[in-house]
């Protein structure tokens with residue numbers, strides 16, 4: 001399998017960590033969804049976004065949730081990190097929806113500050129995104145039942161929340177510190193010490209001279 005993207009993207013990284021957790025072999029095609037790489041990314045995803053996954057038979061899948069659903073299917077119900085059905089599945093999917101939404105809003109705010117000329121940054125919009133990011137992660141913090149979201153076992157919700165949290169902490173350390181989420185911090189630290197996380201370093205922070213917080 002070939003994974004298109006970079007670990008600087010938390011959506012790419014959660015796919016890579018899932019692949020490694022399942023023991024599935026893949027090669028990484030390191031492309032950014034901006035600049036010179038964009039045209040290349042469009043060959044795999046009409047939207048020009050990362051991640052995309054190319055299966056060994058050439059089938060291409062886009063969007064991290066869709067890719068992870070495919071990987072769960074390949075791993076089988078015994079090993080899948082997303083419960084196959086019922087209330088447990090609905091709970092994990094809801095946790096994932098909030099984690100993804102909070103991170104989408106974080107990315108929107110980052111784009112607002114980094115991709116627009118400074119005089120065109122619309123601060124009320126960025127502020128609303130920030131509020132949604134805070135509300136999402138603080139809700140997730142309250143959902144933790146002991147070590148994991150499901151209490152006794154790791155699921156895709158833990159893996160994804162930890163990756164998204166690490167991304168946020170790296171991008172906006174002060175903003176994330178102020179959220180005061182000790183359970184998410186502990187989850188993130190615990191998973192950061194595991195092999196799949198160590199094998200997928202998220203890389204560099206923001207370019208020098210750009211400060212959001």
Ligand SMILES: N[C@@H](CCC(=O)N[C@@H](CS)C(=O)NCC(=O)O)C(=O)O
Pocket residue numbers: 008009010011033034047048049050051062063064065107
């Ligand atoms: N919902 C998508 C989000 C993917 C996403 O936002 N990727 C970013 C990189 S972090 C991207 O490709 N941005 C470029 C663009 O949207 O044009 C997923 O889960 O795969």
